Amino acid sequence: MENLISELKEKIIETLYLEDVHKEDIDEDAPLVGGDLGIDSIDVLELVMMIETEYSVIIDNKELGEKVFSSLRALAEYIQTNRPQV
Amino acid sequence: MKFKLIYPKWSKMERQTEFHLPPHGPIVFAASLPEDVDVEFTDENVEPIDFEDPVDFIGISMMLTIQVKRGLQIADIFRKKGVKVIFGGIATMLHAEEVMQHADAVFLGEAEGRMTEVFNDFKNNRLRKVYDYLNEQPPIEMVGTARRDILNRDLYNYKGIQMVDLVHASRGCRFNCFPCAVAYLGGRQFRPRPIDKAIAEMASIDNNRLFIVDNSLAQDTQWEMDLFAEMIPLKKKWCSHPIEDNPKVLDLAAQAGAWYVYQAVFDTSQYIRDRIRRYHDHGIGVEGTILLGLDTHTEDFIKELIDFLLEIELDLAEFTVLTPFPHTRAFEKLQAEDRIFTYDWDKYTADQVVFRPKHMSAERLGELLSYAWDSFYKNESQQLKMSRLYQKVIAKEKADNSYTPRKRELARQAFGQKLN
Numbered sequence: 468m469e470n471l472i473s474e475l476k477e478k479i480i481e482t483l484y485l486e487d488v489h490k491e492d493i494d495e496d497a498p499l500v501g502g503d504l505g506i507d508s509i510d511v512l513e514l515v516m517m518i519e520t521e522y523s524v525i526i527d528n529k530e531l532g533e534k535v536f537s538s539l540r541a542l543a544e545y546i547q548t549n550r551p552q553v
Numbered sequence: 554m555k556f557k558l559i560y561p562k563w564s565k566m567e568r569q570t571e572f573h574l575p576p577h578g579p580i581v582f583a584a585s586l587p588e589d590v591d592v593e594f595t596d597e598n599v600e601p602i603d604f605e606d607p608v609d610f611i612g613i614s615m616m617l618t619i620q621v622k623r624g625l626q627i628a629d630i631f632r633k634k635g636v637k638v639i640f641g642g643i644a645t646m647l648h649a650e651e652v653m654q655h656a657d658a659v660f661l662g663e664a665e666g667r668m669t670e671v672f673n674d675f676k677n678n679r680l681r682k683v684y685d686y687l688n689e690q691p692p693i694e695m696v697g698t699a700r701r702d703i704l705n706r707d708l709y710n711y712k713g714i715q716m717v718d719l720v721h722a723s724r725g726c727r728f729n730c731f732p733c734a735v736a737y738l739g740g741r742q743f744r745p746r747p748i749d750k751a752i753a754e755m756a757s758i759d760n761n762r763l764f765i766v767d768n769s770l771a772q773d774t775q776w777e778m779d780l781f782a783e784m785i786p787l788k789k790k791w792c793s794h795p796i797e798d799n800p801k802v803l804d805l806a807a808q809a810g811a812w813y814v815y816q817a818v819f820d821t822s823q824y825i826r827d828r829i830r831r832y833h834d835h836g837i838g839v840e841g842t843i844l845l846g847l848d849t850h851t852e853d854f855i856k857e858l859i860d861f862l863l864e865i866e867l868d869l870a871e872f873t874v875l876t877p878f879p880h881t882r883a884f885e886k887l888q889a890e891d892r893i894f895t896y897d898w899d900k901y902t903a904d905q906v907v908f909r910p911k912h913m914s915a916e917r918l919g920e921l922l923s924y925a926w927d928s929f930y931k932n933e934s935q936q937l938k939m940s941r942l943y944q945k946v947i948a949k950e951k952a953d954n955s956y957t958p959r960k961r962e963l964a965r966q967a968f969g970q971k972l973n
Contacts, residue, residue, distance in 0.1 A: 484958040512940050
């Protein structure tokens, strides 16, 4: 799980071109959206696409999105549980 | 000489998500101005007009009938101060006689090659009341690259996302559709721009997303295919009015970056069903433009049409009611039948009924318009459907490495206004 969280931090910074944010700035238990990182609903659209491409996990409704993006840890847990097993 | 060019504001349709695109008419017009004219542009939809700013000459550019009353008010204010006002643009041509009563001059027609004369007349204090070139279109080769430098680009930005830039590759239209004024305005002869000029203009635009505003690209197959072929290396992503229903053309359009089209859906036929499917098969989204209130439209038909729109999986839909704009076949017919009950141009919003429909009351048509919006977006909101379409363009851009991130410093602004 910690590896996935670390990997997600990198991918979020890369996907959203967060130039002034470093991995250690992201608190995995803090709200991911609307918090200090400045991530908003438009960023969520891009993160949804990244998660589908990178992990084959689809987040396709608002209620699920709110739950999954409540924190980075929640996101990692959701991906871990729902990604196809190889 | 300081020339202030103004684009009057108007109220957006009530049910449509409000957004502001950079206007096209004023920047095309500005490209035709003599070099010694210092032009300053104000789009009143996104910024207030500074009536105290000292200027030599005012130009008011109007595209829509719902800009006319406001345009006339603005002219009255400047003329009271002794500043001369000239009007131009589509709505000026459609409402010329009324506009003339509030103007020092009106310009009718296409501006290329004409502005040196107009500005010389202004400087020599011999401005004519009317410059009527409506039926004397300049050679299409004279159309230059629009003056996008006069736009304040950050005002056309939503949370850091730059709105599409508007560009045109042709004028005129060989069709003469019932509700449309293009036959009157631009003539029924399709006039494509030289492809190299249109391509050079597109390439010059500092935006990967465009709206090709031509009336319909489906006018001349070879020209359309040649245009798309030349567009491929630009890697632009674009929306447009209809693209010809031909697999070779659609394939080239997709390669050239077609993102989505505005496609009229006027019946529930297999043809329309297949037409939409063929766009989708080529990865091109479809925003249906649905006009309600034609004489063939009964209440049952309108309800069937909405069900049909959901079945064919349109990406978005925009509903309007038939509005008889002057110099359209719709206006001539409804006026001749004494069915237009108001000429208050502020009501010509396309979401207010201004005529008596054949099969129902005006009020009932208004209710069915609301029903259409509600039904189409019942299971998936407009916002959600727009998000999906936005994701499509991002996916296309990431696939060919043309994606550029949004301006994060504008993430808390919408069209120049700070968001909470």
